[in-house]
Amino acid sequence: MSIASTTWISGPVLRARPDGPFVLREAVTVGPERLLGEVIRIARDQIVVQVYEDTSGLRPGAEVAGSGHLLSIRLGPGLLGHIFDGLLRPMSAEGGAYVTPGMREEAPAIFDFRPRAAVGDSLAPGAVLGDVQGWTSVPGGTSREGRDVGDQAGNAEGAWTQHCLVPPDSPGGEVVFMAQAGPHREDEPVCRLRDAKGRLQDLAMSHHWPVRLPRPALKRLPSDEPMVTGQRVIDCLFPIPRGGTAAVPGGFGTGKTVLLETVAKWCDADVIVYVGCGERGNELAGLLSELLELEDPRSGRPLLERTVVIANTSNMPVSAREASIYTAITVAEYFRDQGLNVTLMADSTSRWAEALREVSGRLGELPGEAGYPAYLSSRLADFYERAARVRTLAGTIGAVTVLGAVSPPSGDFSEPVTNHTRRYIGCLWALDVHRAQARFYPAIHPLQSYSTVAKNLARWWHGQNCTRWEELRRRFLTLLEEEARLERMARIIGRDAMPEHQRLILLCAQLVNQAFLRQSAFSPIDRYATPARQAVMMRLIGRFIEGAEGLMQAGIPPEAIAAEPIFRALMRMGEEIPEGDWERFSDLDRDLTATLRRLRRPAPEHAGVGAT
Ligand code: ADP
Ligand code: MG
Numbered sequence: 001m002s003i004a005s006t007t008w009i010s011g012p013v014l015r016a017r018p019d020g021p022f023v024l025r026e027a028v029t030v031g032p033e034r035l036l037g038e039v040i041r042i043a044r045d046q047i048v049v050q051v052y053e054d055t056s057g058l059r060p061g062a063e064v065a066g067s068g069h070l071l072s073i074r075l076g077p078g079l080l081g082h083i084f085d086g087l088l089r090p091m092s093a094e095g096g097a098y099v100t101p102g103m104r105e106e107a108p109a110i111f112d113f114r115p116r117a118a119v120g121d122s123l124a125p126g127a128v129l130g131d132v133q134g135w136t137s138v139p140g141g142t143s144r145e146g147r148d149v150g151d152q153a154g155n156a157e158g159a160w161t162q163h164c165l166v167p168p169d170s171p172g173g174e175v176v177f178m179a180q181a182g183p184h185r186e187d188e189p190v191c192r193l194r195d196a197k198g199r200l201q202d203l204a205m206s207h208h209w210p211v212r213l214p215r216p217a218l219k220r221l222p223s224d225e226p227m228v229t230g231q232r233v234i235d236c237l238f239p240i241p242r243g244g245t246a247a248v249p250g251g252f253g254t255g256k257t258v259l260l261e262t263v264a265k266w267c268d269a270d271v272i273v274y275v276g277c278g279e280r281g282n283e284l285a286g287l288l289s290e291l292l293e294l295e296d297p298r299s300g301r302p303l304l305e306r307t308v309v310i311a312n313t314s315n316m317p318v319s320a321r322e323a324s325i326y327t328a329i330t331v332a333e334y335f336r337d338q339g340l341n342v343t344l345m346a347d348s349t350s351r352w353a354e355a356l357r358e359v360s361g362r363l364g365e366l367p368g369e370a371g372y373p374a375y376l377s378s379r380l381a382d383f384y385e386r387a388a389r390v391r392t393l394a395g396t397i398g399a400v401t402v403l404g405a406v407s408p409p410s411g412d413f414s415e416p417v418t419n420h421t422r423r424y425i426g427c428l429w430a431l432d433v434h435r436a437q438a439r440f441y442p443a444i445h446p447l448q449s450y451s452t453v454a455k456n457l458a459r460w461w462h463g464q465n466c467t468r469w470e471e472l473r474r475r476f477l478t479l480l481e482e483e484a485r486l487e488r489m490a491r492i493i494g495r496d497a498m499p500e501h502q503r504l505i506l507l508c509a510q511l512v513n514q515a516f517l518r519q520s521a522f523s524p525i526d527r528y529a530t531p532a533r534q535a536v537m538m539r540l541i542g543r544f545i546e547g548a549e550g551l552m553q554a555g556i557p558p559e560a561i562a563a564e565p566i567f568r569a570l571m572r573m574g575e576e577i578p579e580g581d582w583e584r585f586s587d588l589d590r591d592l593t594a595t596l597r598r599l600r601r602p603a604p605e606h607a608g609v610g611a612t
Pocket of ligand 2: 257279
């Protein structure tokens with residue numbers, strides 16, 4: 001391996017004079033502590049290295065040692081349920097502990113291996129060579145109770161299986177050796193392949209993959225299935241498909257972290273990869289203990305067991321933040337390649353961009369907008385474009401859905417990170433400071449947010465017994481637009497002076513806002529809503545709107561219906577009617593019909609309006 005001698009150090013970057021060849025993105029170690037770094041520029045007689053640890057002890061002359069491979073991480077069965085730093089080095093779950101400088105990766109653990117191929121079989125790159133039962137390592141080689149993630153492979157309940165894959169960059173070949181079922185170290189060869197040229201390759205349960213290289217798949221698939229978040233404003237108004245991307249811009253305290261965490265807890269992904277990037281460290285510790293306490297509705301086990309947390313909080317070296325985003329998406333792709341649906345949350349991509357800016361500044365690069373380097377945009381693209389729903393090399397279907405928080409300074413959405421992010425995402429969930437101040441959560445602004453893919457998901461909602469999803473979605477959005485227009489007038493002339501049909505719009509919009517879009521992350525009943533519950537609430541509100549319009553045409557003012565108990569009951573249904581209590585929803589429906597009929601009595605020819 002080549003060696004270089006450090007000539008200049010500035011914070012996390014250094015220059016060094018090489019005495020042999022280095023390649024771009026090569027992993028290196030620096031100095032006697034063997035700090036981990038990466039070659040980020042190469043000139044004829046100089047390399048530039050980004051160091052992922054505190055460099056304060058380094059002096060010019062420190063030796064930079066090449067590794068001969070790109071900056072890579074080890075992907076294997078030991079990831080789930082653990083917390084790592086930005087380079088996938090293990091941290092203790094308490095969140096306060098730091099990785100030892102220079103430490104490479106977690107010591108290989110022992111897992112219970114089951115072969116899925118036999119001698120003589122032929123295995124292609126990305127194929128499944130074996131399974132690991134159970135999510136956790138097997139201390140001392142004794143097996144531990146497993147569990148189910150997703151419903152892959154029709155496993156019996158309680159046995160969650162991870163697949164061991166032939167690395168995508170392997171040539172594949174014929175199996176000439178396969179280990180016996182039972183406990184093995186994850187880095188120990190369990191399978192040997194002979195390729196077409198007769199070369200042998202040993203494969204283990206784990207394999208390494210360079211973080212900046214997207215893992216290949218057979219093909220990208222269109223997405224007509226939502227990633228259900230359980231948040232009504234998202235799933236019904238601004239839905240995200242599996243394999244899609246969303247950005248969550250919002251000023252300080254508008255609820256980015258709470259929203260991402262709520263989605264992490266309740267969304268219907270098989271695996272969650274949560275990267276805490278430059279945000280407060282205690283928040284991440286809080287999330288971890290919550291995930292440990294919360295029960296996965298599918299398995300009854302702690303939610304943490306199907307989560308990988310990557311932490312680069314504000315008290316850790318800035319440069320490691322830059323890598324953490326790529327580490328996280330590589331981990332997500334690895335689970336995708338096992339045929340799973342993965343959701344990745346990054347909180348916050350702005351802190352990541354700031355790390356990029358800091359390194360760029362140290363290198364004396366020409367700054368662009370707001371001091372960010374000119375390549376900010378292409379780096380954002382590199383990240384978001386790795387989200388996809390794919391046919392994997394193994395022939396299964398998997399997806400990586402990406403949600404990124406953006407923290408624009410002073411909440412100004414025209415700043416570079418928000419602006420460039422918009423170019424690469426399909427959904428924008430814009431958090432509004434006024435809603436947040438009014439404690440209206442989630443503070444997603446219905447007029448500033450969008451989903452470019454909503455119409456592709458209508459068919460899925462039809463399958464959920466919500467055949468009017470598209471129409472009601474339009475209806476709600478139109479109402480909210482009209483409300484914004486009318487509210488200014490209402491402030492000037494007063495609500496009472498407005499014509500009846502405008503008062504009705506304000507009333508219906510109030511119902512949509514309060515009963516449907518508002519949903520507290522801390523309400524035990526309403527923090528999550530299944531698609532079935534969302535659909536029933538959507539239908540009820542739709543019926544109310546149509547009924548109230550019918551009444552108005554029959555000469556009954558909107559205030560008359562707002563004064564009825566049914567209006568109050570609808571306003572509170574999210575907080576009051578729990579998941580699965582369909583009877584109470586039918587009671588509401590019956591009460592609504594009865595109220596409309598009673599109010600309409602003087603004009604019986606309108607009977608039947610509002611039937612869905
Ligand atoms: P940000 O990450 O944007 O700075 P946070 O996510 O930390 O903001 O939210 C700030 C506070 O707002 C939270 O501590 C919580 O009290 C409140 N909050 C935010 N989102 C919600 C929500 N969905 N439901 C209930 N409360 C919320
Ligand atoms: Mg936050």
